[in-house]
Amino acid sequence: MQRHLVLRVTTKLLMPFILLFALYVQFHGDFGPGGGFQAGMIFGAGFILYALVYGIDSAKRVAPAGALRVLISAGLLLYIGVGYAGLALGGNFLDYGVFSAQAPKGQHLGIFLVELGVGVTVAATMVTVFFNFAGRGRD
Amino acid sequence: MIAAHLPALQIVVPLVSAPLCLLLRRGDLAWALALAASWAALGCAALLLQQVLSTGPISYQLGGWAPPWGIEYRIDVVNGFVLLIVAAIGAVVLPYARVSIAHELPEDQHAAFYTALMLCLTGLLGVTITGDAFNLFVFLEISSLSSYVLIALGRDRRALTAAFQYLVMGTIGATFIVIGVGLLYMATGTLNMLDLAERLPPMAESRTVLAAFAFLTVGAGLKLALFPLHFWLPNAYAYAPSVVTAFLAATATKVSIYILLRFFFTVFGTAYSLELVTLENLLIPLGVAAILVCSTVAIFQTNVKRMLAYSSVAQVGYMVLGIGFASTTGLTAGLVHLFNHAMTKGGLFLALGCMVLRLGSVQLDSLAGLGRRMPLTMFAFVVGGLSLIGVPLTAGFISKWVLVQAALEQGNWFVAGVVLVGSLLAIVYVWRVIEAAYFRPAPGGDPAAPNAAAPGGEIVEAPLSMLIPTWILIGASIYFGIHTSLTLGVAERAARFLLGGGA
């Protein structure tokens, strides 16, 4: 598909919107439907679209396997880290209330952070899975 | 401060080590980290059990939300005991893993392998410790998914099909558990196990609850390889990497049995499970069938790993029998056997792993003359075999002795007889291995051995890093055959706790 001009141009036009939408879903999940998981999925799907149109190789230059490996771990570590932070600040594991003098604010911060962790790991996992499947082509 | 958060640390320490292992990339560093984490987990488990024994059940509120709104960890004698078993096996298996895995897996997969292994350990511990029915499912899936991967890493291509079969069966089992939990939630409006236990008795007549009970039983039965649902297990154990087989054989089915116990006795309550549904009419025949059929099948296996895998299904039968009696003695027998069998079977599979390292195969024929070439490994196997049979002074004897007592208490001579017959069958299959190893001459040069790991045909003893863990487990199965106060004492308390209303 690398040679279809229409596809390439459309993809290029769409990409910013897909990624922007992913970010919107990520950060607006507190108020409307959405959250880290859905955002990660959309982000991953957008990237897969890019890889399909522009070829796996150029996609891999954008997101090398090593970086993906780091990102997969980083998201989970962020989540667990938030949990540990709760411990360190004198609460129970994953207690976000202690992050701020007013518990609800701390909660909001905690939710924001863990959703971010979810989004990162999900997106990176999706892309990794896709690369690994695509990398075993017939050739 | 740390003591108060032990329940969370028990899970989170191994969990955090998993992504870190992946980040380290170097196999040896990842191994060192996993080792440290597994020992820390063992320490947590020991402290927790001690705390429970002296002060009673511990409750920990994750996220600081009170149950039933938040998720609660609840440790009592029963799961404290199971936690200790799982963590101990993890801590013993890891030192062993380094050489064995270096031999069986390519270098660049090591870090990811330890990641998967730590995830599996986390999942199993998480299933055991949690007091929330849905949280149980989530952690069950962590352990299941990682064990599918671990099994698929076996060198034979049949490992792949075995893993796929396990994936299908395991997913059906897990989905059944989800259906069961959903039905319970629909009937009561809560997911917390203690809360469920309080709300269920008034609805004992409800058909929804009965359906939930059936789905949970079948779902857990699939996971623990309860007799007619065991078809995934022999292949999965036979073709997985040695370390994985030893780890899973000693922990995964045990945790599933714990799930069954927890739902039967805590959530539904003794009155419901035994008086209303009369579970013993189901469990005892299944246990008997498992012992007789699978022990017999084991005799005809030529792959020793597969032989022991069938024997595992039979041993699950003993534990199920113990649960089926539903008396304090019966449950004690089930729980003690859970512990003893974890030590014995773990040790046996580790011994087999040593043979795989040197021979490349564990076909009966290739073991010929091994008694002289790998005396320590082979002797470990013999001792483990004796414990499997249930010879006095081994741990296996203790559990079978208590089980027979439980049978006789209820005047059930038939079951007592079955236990004896099972031991006789075990003698036959263990003897086949011993006969091959000690009484057949070692083949000279042996072109049939499919592995070139021992060039020049010289087969030497396995390295110490593998022998010591093997002997720790085998030694434990002797030690706990002589000093029974720890195992029997705790198991009896746990049994009484389960029957005493459960709460």
Added chain:
Amino acid sequence: MDALGLYNYWIAIVLMMTGFYVVVSRGNLVKKIVGLNIFQTSVFILYISMSKVSGGTAPILAEGFETYSNPLPHVLILTAIVVGVATTALGCALVVRINEAYGTVEEDEIQSQDQEA
């Protein structure tokens, strides 16, 4: 407790059993995974059906709404969906590897190859 009130659950159960039947009866490994997917999705439908409150609205708090549907099953199913897709990914990876090792994804052909070996 009228029959109509349970209709939703029953359809979900019929779907569930269709998926389950695909899993246990079909020998094609890809189809087994599809079957598992149907099975699990139908369980999700069962859960979400439980959560519905007549006259309720989506559980996002806003002015002017009084009744909301039950959010807890939604949360559980979100988790379950993720677990489901993780299982699918692993299953697909295994199918690819099996196909590389055996050259087929039919259960009976794999079995006959194993018996020859």
Added chain:
Amino acid sequence: MLLSFLAVMAIGMLRLRNLFAVVMLSGIFSLLSAGLFVALDAVDVAFTEAAVGGGIATVLMLGTLALTTDREKPPEGRLQIIPLLIVVATGALLIFGTLDMPSYGDPTAPIHQHVAPRYLADAERETSVPNVVTAVLASYRGFDTMGELAVIFTAGIGVLLLLGRPRKRRERHGGGQSGGQGE
């Protein structure tokens, strides 16, 4: 109405032997059930189901088909009785279980009485997040979500371990038999 469509899809997937069509149908199945979830007020779930079932799962399965084959071998003529019996028995048990369930949409059902009201009443005050689903997911039951993330992580590791290496070194079993499509 939607439910009936779903049933047609499911039967279609059972009957069809062109695996490509089966996978496509399963994608549509997911999208339809996402529509159903919207009708049942579960917007977050619908969103996820559409992204997962209609998107990622379908892409994964198409990828698998591309690497394997898209024709299913025709099954042997006989009707498979044992699977049918198992399935019918399971289904009957479930239907039996539904008999004592509260009616669909009944606001007085126990499920809406015990735990859930507190979330609806207090979540916004306690977490300052108006989407109750997000609040429960990330805070009240945040530990479940951490587990869920670990599951995804496990799947990522699994795929990495299973498919991450070039296929040549994988042929351990005689090498010859694995003629596959690809070579």
